[in-house]
Amino acid sequence: AQTVTQSQPEMSVQEAETVTLSCTYDTSESDYYLFWYKQPPSRQMILVIRQEAYKQQNATENRFSVNFQKAAKSFSLKISDSQLGDAAMYFCAYLEETSGSRLTFGEGTQLTVNP
């Protein structure tokens, strides 16, 4: 079974600074997808970024970028120019490339942004 591990239960960053959240996963598959979701206090699950395993290029969405290391099974999220609104729980998730497959989530990292 696939597993996703986030080893940092909590992280903090100063406003306007950069922070990196770590994620590792375990799979025997070669084709899959990886995601970062953000969960603010409202508890809504909001997609931040998506990475296809077959793509070597790291995904980027505005201030959010990933460092995808397929061989190391590592998928970290970098948030640049952190804003107060970035404060939330961040979940790393894995998805197999088959129909109707489940998302497997990590335990989450609580990010605090200090003004």
Place this chain on the structure above:
Amino acid sequence: EPEVTQTPSHQVTQMGQEVILRCVPISNHLYFYWYRQILGQKVEFLVSFYNNEISEKSEIFDDQFSVERPDGSNFTLKIRSTKLEDSAMYFCARGTSGGDTQYFGPGTRLTVL
């Protein structure tokens, strides 16, 4: 991008009662999923639903749970004889194809007393 809506936003029920949680897709999506999140824990997969059939279910999704899409629009999760440990946030998610990004609804907070 509007995803799905869920009703109710908060449901309080007595232990042993049945509850029905509803998910209403904004547009015509094919794949639907239910996840739950017990407070302070990670999000867990319950079931996936495609073409009016369950395509995958987790070990959590036992006989207490059922899903259906009775009117071709609303996607429901029924929990029979609720237990205290069923208290959690329940999320509906949708996808346009298998392996596609799953977009989540706002969730239903279920409290079992």
